[in-house]
Amino acid sequence: MRAAAARYAGARVARVEDPRLLTGHGTFVDDVVRPGMLHACFVRSPLARARILGIDATEALAAEGVHAVFTAADLNPDVVEAWYTLIGRDVPDTPRPPLAEGEVRFVGDPVALVVADDRYLAEDAAELVIVDYEPLTPVPDYATAREAADLVHGAYPRNVAGDMAGPPLEQLAPAFEAAAVVVHETIHQQGYAQVPMETRGLVVEWSAPTGELTLWAATQSPHEVRLFCSRLLGLPEHRVRVLMRDTGGGFGQKVVPQREDMCVMLAARKVRGPLKWIEDRRENLMSAGQARHEHADARIALAADGTILAAAVDHVQDVGAYPTPWPVGTAAAVGMFFPGPYRVPQATWSTASVFSNTAGRNAYRGPWQMESLAREVLLDAGARRLGIDPAELRRRNLLRRDELPYFNPNGMPYSDITPLETFEQALKMLDYEAFRSEQEQARAQGRHIGVGTCTYVEPTTAAMALHATEGATIRIEPSGKVNVYVSGGSSGNSIETTVVQLAADALGVDIADVSTIQGDTAVTPFGGGAAGSRSGSMTAGAVGETAAVLRERIAAIAAHKLEAAPEDIELADGHARVRGVPESGVPLSEIAALAYFQPEQLPPGVPAGLEASGRYRPENPIIWANATHLCTCEVDVTTGEVRLLRYIVSEDCGPMINPNVVEGQIAGGVVQGIGGALLEHLAYDEDGNPVATTFMDYLLPTAADVPDIEYGHIETPAPGPGGYKGVGEGGAIGAPPAVVNAVADALAPFGVEITRLPLTPERITGLIRNASAPHGPRTTARVDDPNGPNGPNGPNGPDGPNGPDGTSSASATGGAISADVATSAGGESGADGVSGVDDASAAGSAGSAGGAVGR
């Protein structure tokens, strides 16, 4: 017995989420209103590092409408357990107190929590809380933090949260010595962040008489929130209910509850009424977390013909003061995937996670993305040095289908990927040769256009711990209509539409006859949530396993009624019929009525009702996906402006459940990556003050900044349900290297190499100004020459594994940070941004504010 061929999987089905969201009838956490609800506002540290000498809440407590002011002494002792299922209990987790205890460790560190009748009053009272600080010397720069005299956390010497490493670099010495060229650069990526359009927030309602806690969350994983909350408060899991209907984007920021969430959970039992906290944008940019701030001292050994002989990366990342969750293990992925989808015979890696007095690092779409940035930038640099076209160099090294499965030198077992195919497809979509001719002509006319690519392989659907399984419950109701229960919850990944498509196919019913209920832990099966590019494949598995049980039951009932063999029954168009006998159809509604209301007529051994639960456990621990990003750009060498001309993504996420959803995920990731390459910078000054805490300073890409994205699809099935692979994260991985390489290619006549992001106009004009002579022998441009005492990259290279490198590269980086800040606060956003504000507030007009965001 089987369902008829898929009708909905593969189709551009309109989303079921859309009607409510388009008409203003979604339910985001700030839309939740409960009787007697109170509002929370945090008092946050204005200093990067200081000792808390005292907190005086007297005046705040006396203010109108104020119910309580909590400090660490009130909330922190109530913590029973605070660990994430995602990471596990037994990791050497970093500190994470709900409210700051004794010392504040970054600007924005929550110090006290004010509860009042409404948010206006809570904010008024927060200003009345007097905190006596003794300023301490901050450690604002992770790159120099290992040598700093001061410690972010006293228990962590050298400010190192943890480090990991592969084999010693010395083992690769013969390969590096034999190389025609060793490309060795330190690539620096600025801090940027997820920036969901909906900030964080939650509503917590405690019922003392029943011992039940209900929590409305903005989250990517309601079941993780429930588990975490139950452990935090020492409540049984089944007494905690987490609800979320719509979450306004997460991109990693909302995979686990953070410190503020802990505070609200803890405080909710101490106030009379449900407690709501909605973060404002300033708080979000100041304290919801940072990502991407890291550098990679990377080297690749190349033979004269461009063959890769060996690759090594020493990676250092900023984890801020309170990384969430534990960041050390994740960082290893940067090393493991550094060889990428290339034939790399030998490799090694090391990684260090370093504290600083800044916002804590958290997960962000392709958290290991630095591997692609460092590798792809170095490959282009190597091609230039060898005089080989970068496309040709990649062709010679990309893995071919006939080499799969392939273990990369770090033991990653790639399979079912198509790196060379996506690469060739992207080049063909551009007409690479034609572009090179056009480039030659443009250069002759003094125009600077360039092309860059990034080819990566990406782990998706990693089936571990929280993410090991996924469940579904399907209820075919007595009328024959279908409800599908999965953990899910809409956070922008179209999971409701996906579930409805898959279930309609699996049961052979019309899509209009299927609904899905998600995001309520009281009624949905346990599930890991939206993370790690897992929802498509895992949900397909869960729906598939559960639907199979019901198909078998339906077939048994229909066969009994039609006096046929169950294996001859097929389900299509909402009917069960004998294959090849179209007129034999029994409507599903009739079968459901039998199953519920006339159980005596069911065949022997068939249970009553048409409801089943199933749980999918993947056979493969990882499903690999891959893509090539290709970008062309024109750089105005006078103004430093980068204009993206074409953007092509050729990807292989297996068969597509819904091409609209796949392309939407890619486009969203790509534009985040473009933002990271060109615009976004979560910058701090040398005292650890965040200088990008509004959208006038933190520049998100707008519709005016993005190119049309062109898609090429190669659909190689993975060894899982439907052959589906993950696609949520890849866009954000591939875009920064493709953009950087395109800009570097455009600027190649100047002898410019790019080693530091973002590529603001100031940075680009500086690169050109400071570049060595065209076609010089060694072409590393010192981005930080004007400020830093010394270039970080070349000098300390060839020998000595990590220690000396780290040291000298770190001190130079320190100099550069202040330059970045000056850039960000000044030219990039200052003048234009300020006039923008004036326009916007004066006119209050969408039109004028639009123009005014000004970049």
Place this chain on the structure above:
Amino acid sequence: MPDAHAQQVAVEVTVNGTRRRAAVPPRLTLADYLRERCGLTGTHLGCEHGVCGACTVLIDGDAVRACLVLAVQADGAEVTTVEGIAAPDGELSPVQAAFRDHHGLQCGFCTPGFVVSVTAFLRDHPDPTDEEIRDGLSGNLCRCTGYQGILKAVRAAADGAAAAPKEHA
């Protein structure tokens, strides 16, 4: 500043065709008035400093950021929120339908602001160039879609409106 909150000002605002009277604190933003006093939670707050555009509503037909306007400033005005864009029977407006047809939304948080902004934009620019569309959208931020589906949706809505008979335009 307890006084700022205790003081109340009478306002009369017509919201989506319904006349409403209320006494509000002078500092209450229009966005909070709509969300909390009128229960119209489709107007979303993404930045509260006038950049992201999620809170865009129409005041007497002009697209305005409801986070930058005080409720008292809307006294006597006609306000249209995203809840007032679709037909009373729930039928999507041409702009809303185009967003659905072209995957113009994902998480949906910025969507109400886009729908309202685009509705006003196409009314004022019934036959826009692609460049004008990009400029017209540049005051609304979206973090999910990369704007690809939104740009397609606005193009389609513009073309549909231009092609449609006058009474539907």
